[in-house]
Amino acid sequence: MAYALQQLINGISLGMIYGLIAVGYTMVYGIIGMINFAHGDVFMIGAFVALIALLLLQLGGVMDGTAAILLMLLASVAVTALYGWTVERVAYRPLRGSFRLAPLISAIGLSIVLQNYVQVSQGARVKPVEAVLRGGVEVFREGDFAVQLSYMQMLIIGTTLAALAAFTILVTRTPLGRAMRACEQDRKMAALLGIDTDRTISLTFVIGAALAAVAGTMYLLRYGVIDFYIGFLAGVKAFTAAVLGGIGSLPGAVLGGLLIGLIETFWSAYFSVQYKDVAAFSILVLTLIFLPTGLLGRQEVEKV
Amino acid sequence: MSAEQSPLLELDAVSAGYGPVQALSAVSIRVMPGEIVTLIGANGAGKSTLLMTICGDPKPRSGRVLLAGTDIAGLPTHAIMRQGLAQSPEGRRVFPRMTIRENLLMGAETLAEGGDRSAQLDQVFTLFPRLRERLAQRAGTLSGGEQQMLAIGRALMSRPRLLLLDEPSLGLAPLVVRQIFGAIRDLNGKTGLTVLLVEQNANLALRLAHRGYVLVNGRIAMEGTGAELLARPEVRDAYLGGGAPLPPPLPADGPNPA
Numbered sequence: 001m002a003y004a005l006q007q008l009i010n011g012i013s014l015g016m017i018y019g020l021i022a023v024g025y026t027m028v029y030g031i032i033g034m035i036n037f038a039h040g041d042v043f044m045i046g047a048f049v050a051l052i053a054l055l056l057l058q059l060g061g062v063m064d065g066t067a068a069i070l071l072m073l074l075a076s077v078a079v080t081a082l083y084g085w086t087v088e089r090v091a092y093r094p095l096r097g098s099f100r101l102a103p104l105i106s107a108i109g110l111s112i113v114l115q116n117y118v119q120v121s122q123g124a125r126v127k128p129v130e131a132v133l134r135g136g137v138e139v140f141r142e143g144d145f146a147v148q149l150s151y152m153q154m155l156i157i158g159t160t161l162a163a164l165a166a167f168t169i170l171v172t173r174t175p176l177g178r179a180m181r182a183c184e185q186d187r188k189m190a191a192l193l194g195i196d197t198d199r200t201i202s203l204t205f206v207i208g209a210a211l212a213a214v215a216g217t218m219y220l221l222r223y224g225v226i227d228f229y230i231g232f233l234a235g236v237k238a239f240t241a242a243v244l245g246g247i248g249s250l251p252g253a254v255l256g257g258l259l260i261g262l263i264e265t266f267w268s269a270y271f272s273v274q275y276k277d278v279a280a281f282s283i284l285v286l287t288l289i290f291l292p293t294g295l296l297g298r299q300e301v302e303k304v
Numbered sequence: 305m306s307a308e309q310s311p312l313l314e315l316d317a318v319s320a321g322y323g324p325v326q327a328l329s330a331v332s333i334r335v336m337p338g339e340i341v342t343l344i345g346a347n348g349a350g351k352s353t354l355l356m357t358i359c360g361d362p363k364p365r366s367g368r369v370l371l372a373g374t375d376i377a378g379l380p381t382h383a384i385m386r387q388g389l390a391q392s393p394e395g396r397r398v399f400p401r402m403t404i405r406e407n408l409l410m411g412a413e414t415l416a417e418g419g420d421r422s423a424q425l426d427q428v429f430t431l432f433p434r435l436r437e438r439l440a441q442r443a444g445t446l447s448g449g450e451q452q453m454l455a456i457g458r459a460l461m462s463r464p465r466l467l468l469l470d471e472p473s474l475g476l477a478p479l480v481v482r483q484i485f486g487a488i489r490d491l492n493g494k495t496g497l498t499v500l501l502v503e504q505n506a507n508l509a510l511r512l513a514h515r516g517y518v519l520v521n522g523r524i525a526m527e528g529t530g531a532e533l534l535a536r537p538e539v540r541d542a543y544l545g546g547g548a549p550l551p552p553p554l555p556a557d558g559p560n561p562a
C-alpha cells in the first residue's frame with residue numbers, strides 16, 4: 001500500500017514532465033498538421049542549457065537553491081524558445097506547402113543535427129549534477145516504509161502546474177490564443193480575418209519549446225544526469241502521451257503524460273526496470289491500433 | 305476630379321492562377337465608394353479566384369490591385385485584410401469548433417483589442433435573429449444555411465469599408481436570401497458600405513447591384529449597370545435561364561438504373 005502510494009507520487013511527477021513535452025507535440029500538430037520530430041531534442045537542449053546555467057551559477061557562487069532554479073529556468077526557456085523559433089524557420093517554413101513527407105524528413109534531419117551538435121560540443125559522457133534541492137516530507141509511514149514527497153517532486157509538480165495554467169490562460173484568453181485556435185481550424189480563413197498566420201505558427205513553436213525547456217530543467221533537477229540521447233527517449237514517450245491523450249487535444253496531452261508517467265513507474269516498480277521503455281512503446285502501438293483518436297481526441301462529427 | 309470619384313477598389317489588368325492553371329487573365333474592374341458591384345459568371349469562370357486575389361491569396365501574377373489608390377498587390381493576406389476589407393468566402397469557412405459567438409468575435413479581430421463589440425453583434429442579430437438563439441452552439445453543428453448566415457455576420461463584425469461576398473445565397477431558403485439581399489441594400493444605403501458581390505443567382509444580384517461585370521473564362525466579357533445587363537439577351541440566355549432548354553422529363557417509372 002505504502003509502496004504503491006510512493007510509486008503514485010513518483011509517477012505523477014514524472015508524468016507531469018512528459019505532459020509538458022507532449023503539449024508541444026500536440027500544439028504543433030494542431031496548427032500545422034505535422035509531428036515535430038525535433039521536439040524531443042528541443043527538450044534535450046532545454047536540459048543542457050539548464051545544466052550550463054547551473055554550472056555557471058555555481059562558478060559565480062550563487063548557491064541559494066530557489067534563486068538558482070529560477071535562473072536556470074529563465075535561461076533554459078529563453079535559449080530553448082529561440083531554438084524552437086529557429087527550428088520552424090529553418091526546417092519547416094521553407095517546406096510549407098510541399099509534399100507531406102518533406103517536413104518529416106527535415107524534422108528527422110534536424111533532430112540528428114541537434115543530437116550530434118550537443119554530443120560534439122558537450123561530449124557523449126553522461127553529465128551528473130549535484131542535487132540543488134534536497135529533502136522532503138514524510139507523507140505516510142507503514143512499518144519500515146516511509147512514503148516521501150521530496151521537495152524536488154513538489155517543485156516539479158508545482159512548476160508544471162503553473163506552466164500549464166499560464167499556457168491555458170494564453171490559449172483561451174488572449175488574442176494569440178484565439179489566433180492559434182483559428183489557424184488550427186482553418187488557416188486560410190484566419191488570414192482572411194487579418195491574422196498573421198506565419199507569426200502565429202512561429203509563436204506556437206516558441207511556446208512549445210518554452211514548455212519543453214521547463215520540462216528539461218525539471219528533468220535535470222530530478223534525475224541529476226543527462227546526455228545527448230535523453231531527447232529521443234523522452235520524445236518518444238511524450239509523443240506516445242500525446243497520441244494516447246488524442247493528438248491535437250491539449251488536456252489530452254497532459255492526461256496522456258500523466259498516464260505514461262504512472263504506467264512507466266508502476267511497470268518499473270512491479271515488473272522490470274530494464275524493460276520500462278518497452279512499456280511506453282507498447283502503449284504507442286496499442287493506442288495506434290485500438291484507439292487511434294486517443295482518449296480525448298475529437299471524433300470528427302463536423303459538417304464541412 | 306473629386307475624391308469621391310476615385311475608385312475604392314481598382315483591378316488593373318490582373319492575372320492570377322494556381323500552378324499551371326491560369327484562372328484570371330488581365331482582369332480590370334472598378335468599385336466606387338458606396339457602390340454595390342456584382343460579378344456573375346459560370347462555374348469555374350474565376351469569380352472566387354478574383355475575390356481571393358484581391359485578398360492576396362493567390363497573389364496576382366501581374367497587374368495592380370489598388371485600394372483607395374494604393375497598390376496592395378503582393379502584400380500578405382493579413383496585412384490586406386487589416387486595411388478595411390472583409391470577405392465571406394466560398395464554402396463559408398466558419399470555425400467548426402468555436403461557438404457562434406466566438407466565430408463572430410473572430411470577425412472583429414482586426415479591431416482594437418478589448419473594444420466593445422456589442423453594437424456589431426446587435427447588428428448581426430438584427431439581420432439573423434437565428435444566430436442569437438444559438439450563441440453557445442458550435443459552428444460545426446449548424447445547418448448549412450445557418451453557417452452561411454454566420455459567415456456573412458462574421459464579415460460584418462469588423463465594420464469593413466469594402467465587403468466581399470462570395471455566393472451569399474448559396475444553400476439558403478428563398479425567404480432568407482431575400483432578407484440578406486435586403487440587408488445588403490440597407491447597409492449600403494444607410495452606412496455607405498461598399499460591396500463586391502459574387503453570385504450564381506444573377507437575377508437577384510443584378511437587381512440589387514448598381515453595376516455588374518460578367519466573367520467568362522477568366523476574362524471580363526461584359527460590364528454595365530444592373531438593368532443594362534439584365535436586358536442583354538446574351539446575359540439572359542447564359543445566366544438567367546432565358547434560352548436554356550429544359551431538361552427532358554423523367555420517365556414515368558422512376559429513375560433508370562442504367
Ligand SMILES: Nc1ncnc2c1ncn2[C@@H]1O[C@H](COP(=O)(O)OP(=O)(O)OP(=O)(O)O)[C@@H](O)[C@H]1O
Nearest residue numbers: 322325327345346347348349350351352353354394
Ligand atoms: N486551389 C486551386 N488549385 C488549382 N486550380 C484551382 C484552384 N482553385 C480554383 N482553381 C481553378 O481556377 C478556375 C477558377 O475557379 P474559381 O473557383 O475562381 O471559379 P468560380 O467562378 O468561383 O466557380 P464557381 O461558380 O463554381 O464557384 C477553375 O478552373 C478552377 O478549377
Ligand SMILES: [Mg+2]
Nearest residue numbers: 351352353394
Ligand atoms: Mg466560386
